[in-house]
Amino acid sequence: MSRSSQPFFPGAHPGVPPTYEMLKEEHEVAVLGAQSSAPGTTTVVTIRSETAVxxxxxxxxxxxxxxxxxxLGFVAFAYSVKSRDRKMVGDMTGARTYASTAKCLNIWALVLGLLLTITxxxxxxxxxxxxxxxxxE
Structure with missing residues (x-):
């Protein structure tokens, strides 16, 4: 079994670093070669967007x-913890429901807290x- 070192880029000489012009030319050849009628393979990457609750x-x-x-802050914290627990289990619908309730309670707690503090x-x-x-006097 003989091992011979092969250059990373085709057409490059071993031991000589490639120049910018050589890389640009190889890129143009690759782009022109991609326009051929040969069937290409495709890769599908599925990204689950529901994990970002x-x-x-x-x-x-x-x-x-x-x-x-x-x-209200304490109740919102309890719903946030419930939402995190549901997300860890994989129940995204339940996590979204608890997160929505926690968001609403947080808004009310913040608005009410600011108004009462200012008053x-x-x-x-x-x-x-x-x-x-x-x-x-």
Missing amino acids: PDHIVWSLFNTIFMNWCC FIIFFVAGSLMISQTIS
Whole structure:
């Protein structure tokens, strides 16, 4: 069994690095050769798009820690964990349903948390201004 080294590119000389012009010429030959009427083989790659179900667990964790008015952040976190569990089992429909519920709860928790926090700050500032005005009289 004799082994002889064969160049990677056909027409290349062993031991001599190929130049840009040589690679360009081989590319043109390959493109022109691809236009022949010989049947080619095809490869089909199936990409499953349903594996990309977002579970919103980071958003739920943020709402649980910082915006947990009425425990909506905690409930959203529970639905996010359920969605992740369903995704690991392979139940994409259930994972999508739980993720949708978690997203809705996260939106409500964020909006309600922001509104209540801003209202609390406004009342606190207004109250402290009224107290300071009462003391100064």
